[in-house]
Amino acid sequence: MTRSPSRAATGAPPHAQYDEALRSGILREATRRLRDSAPEKLGLRPLAASQGTSTTAIYTMFGGKTGLLAAVADEADRMLAEALREALRHDSVETDMRSLCRAYRGWALDNQGLYALVVSEPVRSPRVDADRADADRRDPQRRDPQWREPLLEIVDALVDEGIFRAADVHEAATAIWASLHGVVSLELSVWRDSPSAEQYFETQLAAVLRSWSAGGARRTPAGMVG
Template sequence: MTPSSPRAGTRASTHAQYDDSLRQGILDEATRRLRDAPPETLGLRPLAASQGTSTTAIYTMFGGKAGLLAAVAHEADRDLAATLRGALRHDSVEGDVRSLCRAYRLWALDNEGLYGLVVGEPVRSPRAEAGRGTPGADASLWREPLLEVVDAAVDEGVFRDVDVHEAATAIWASLHGVVSLELSVWRSSPSAEQYFETQLAAILRSWAGRARELGATGTDGATR
């Protein structure tokens, strides 16, 4: 029987120390560092050093910086989706729309760096490029609560009868626009929240259906 070479033993030993705990530690620390910073500021060497390892571990487990950023974006996407879903109280459809939109804004303000990773151009690991044709591969989890609440609003007549996906996309475009302006221009303005609320009111008015109109006016047409 041919004995194993020392080099083969070294490789096996090196890979053995790259366990799930180390992977999670790297991912958690990268997420923490990117919470308020753009992805280009993330240095792999100091990140690896903070976990007592080398950049080899990052390349081995994530395929490099692109793969690590894709993993961070996936975790942030899950967190935003959970936040949006947790904002729904189901007391009224219109209330859920308002709560979800407000939760979206607050998450973005608290996670400015991650926000860009989640809603911007998808960051993909080189290892995942081959799977881009897979149905749902580019789907964002955070969109699901938005689609659900818009679907409910259309179903109950709070929103007019429109294509749910088109309406949700248009609503997101409005949210993203006002949130991006707050992050880049209005961050220190005392009126920033009011700007957002004005935009939110405009969103609700623009999609208002018969049920919401009847709730706002009496049978004689007088405003309540």
Template sequence: MNDESVKERLVECATEWLATRPRETLTIRAVATAAGTSTAAVYSLFGNKDGLIAAVRDEAVAGLFAAVTAVPATEDVLDDIYALAGAYRNWGREHPQLYTVLFGGVQSFEPSGTVGTGDPVRPLVQAVDRGVVESVLDGRARAIALSLWVALHGLVTLELAGALDTPTAQAAFRTTINATLRGWVTPEPARRLRRAELGGGIRSQT
């Protein structure tokens, strides 16, 4: 087993541990045992426990960043914001443990554009910035982005906890994102959002 495969296995085991147990219970010995390797491998590959935890978080940040940056920009910024929100939700559903680690208290996080070069919510902030510049959104970009993130995080967290079945979560996603955006848009986009909500959302595919 080469160093890269050992590293991947250690990150995987640490991710599972951090997603299901308090951070303070994680030990290098426990993770090494779960990964079928030695404590020396952890020290060699990550330096210490904090380095291992940072590697888990880095993987989560990189994964979510890749998912949202894969969303292509269009001429309609509201469509783009909706699509970015959908990509965020889909990544959380597909990677529940990494999502829990990223937003579950391993390290504080806010959409400020300061979390490394791969800030996972930066594309959403940039789309909101564009909406403000184009006079589609009315307000401070950071406040708008934060309100969207809060709505998204609540939805994804409830869905991952099993509180919402898929059809209910899908419907809640459409109405919640539309309603959040409608609170910030200028009059004409607001009317379009209302029509879209009645018709099933700006984009029906997420």
């Protein structure tokens, strides 16, 4: 049986072993560890050891901890977007709006550490090229996270169907998100163990949706507050 020459014999660089499988493994494990933990608690050495490698691999493939956190934030963004889309049943746009908002809360409660990465100031990988960074500065909407897309679509449909009052869709979606984020953040930091936490959320959700209805406080669509 002919044996393959060693890396030393072929002159292959040490990082040649850092393939996509290893990168995916590191990212998957980092995402798992950050599900309920703050970024500062993520140790690179134990993370690398769990994948049978060294921290050199993380620096080679991600550019260090900042680059790794940026990759985790992107993955968390994708996960939240997927959770929001899975909540949509398309029975009615009003029902979908409520379902999406509740799915947002549920994902945040189940993934507190990742949620903090998703909603905080975007973590920038040190490897982002200058052209992309410049393009982001010129067009901030390029940086819209994936999870905002289903929210924007639902708000757009509500405005289009006359259920929400006429408004700029981005501004309306941002205002609604700000309210959701506020009550969810309070639950995570203050009300986590309160038996009334869910009711606080539902009360806030009903108030927010009612405030955007085409008839304002005088019109309360049954589908928007149930």
